[in-house]
Amino acid sequence: MARRPDRDQAFAAYVAERRPQLYRAAWLLCGDPHRAEDVVQAALTRLYVAWPRVQRADSVDAYVRRALVNAHVDETRRPWRRETSASDDLPEREVRPPDPGERDALWEALRRLPPGMRRIVVLRHFWGLSVQETAADLGISTGTVKSQTSAALGALRAVLAEPETEREYR
Amino acid sequence: MNDTLEDRLGDRLHRLASEVEVPGFAPGDDVRRGRGRLRRNQALAAAGSVVTVAALAGAATTLGGAPAGEEQAATTPAAEQRQRPAAPKAAEAPGRTPVGTLEQRLGEVATDDEGSGQLAQLQAVAAALDDQLGDQPWVRLGMGAAPTWEETGAADCPTGWTCEDVAVEGASRARLATKAGVSQVAAEFPGQVVVVTVTTWDRPADHAYTGTTGTDEYFAIRGD
Secondary structure, eight states: OOOHHHHHHHHHHHHHHHHHHHHHHHHHHHSSHHHHHHHHHHHHHHHHHHHHHHHHTTOHHHHHHHHHHHHHHHHHHOTTHHHHSOOTTOOSSOOOOOOTTTSOTHHHHHHHSOHHHHHHHIIIIISOOOHHHHHHHHTOOHHHHHHHHHHHHHHHHHHHHSOHHHHHTO | OHHHHHHHHHHHHHHHHHTSOOOOOOHHHHHHHHHHHHHHHHHHHHTTHHHHHHHTTTOOSOBSSOOHHHHHHHOOOHHHHHHSOOEEOOOOOTTOOOOSOHHHHHHHHEEOSTTOSHHHHHHHHHHHHHHHHOSOOOOEEEEEEESSHHHHTTTSOOTTOEEEEOOOTTOSEEEEEEETTEEEEEEEETTEEEEEEEESSSSOSOOSSOOSBSTTOEEEOOOO
């Protein structure tokens, strides 16, 4: 078992390198900066506990990705956690969403997807996982991944095809 | 646009995400939170062990459940035989000091059942318990299996238990439940869900997760 200082040092180095990307993925999943921060914190906490094994197995990225998705599942299943587990460590600085002038309608379309479909879209298209990898991460069948991906893409196309005014006033 | 959405979605998501302003962070804060969780997990797992370990000294016999022979006679179908967890070789001799992690201990007391691969599953669960809870004075080990996740009860977290998702190698999902000296992991492998229970004292009064086979059998894994 790794000695605690070694573990802390290696873990901190990993966090320093990967946290921004994890936050961005969480932001896509949650659509809310505070919930994204909660989800990232939960995932990294789990990662710390499991660190010796996942590091030995050279599966840190895969583990934290799964932990992030599971934390998002917990968030969506238990919305009251938002009130009870909000971190005391949230940044005081307001986090800006992407510039509305630059972002396309994708964000709005993504936001309208059910959480489960959003997870599949993020895993498949943001993280670039295969159908099989996505199914394994989410604990669902490959058939479900395929059908949900198809449904999600259909929903995205439908929203992206809407005139901008209709999108804004939904 | 429809034809290219799928092809370009990855790029568009990355562009969208890259516009998000990432809040400042200190890795030390994540280290601190991780340490806190690890301490809590270890404290929960160790609770209740102090008083009862001495009382269990020398108790190396299997507690509860039907004797192996009787159970085998009652459940002869081959399908049920396959569902049975890996069988312990033998109860340990008293006076032996526990050595190594739970994963190592399990390797010493269990054998694979006709090459079913269940021992590897149990060892993967044991490795996850080691990682989650660290070295613990485990006294009893229970093993069970169920056909589905729902049948184990892992979809819920009973009152009084602390539950969290854990990573188990080879499992599509796994959940750890902990309460006062009792820790259970339900891990979903292809074809079955394995339930492993370890205690730092006697056989647990209740379970968060149960298998449809094997759950009532407890084996001594410490004989000091």
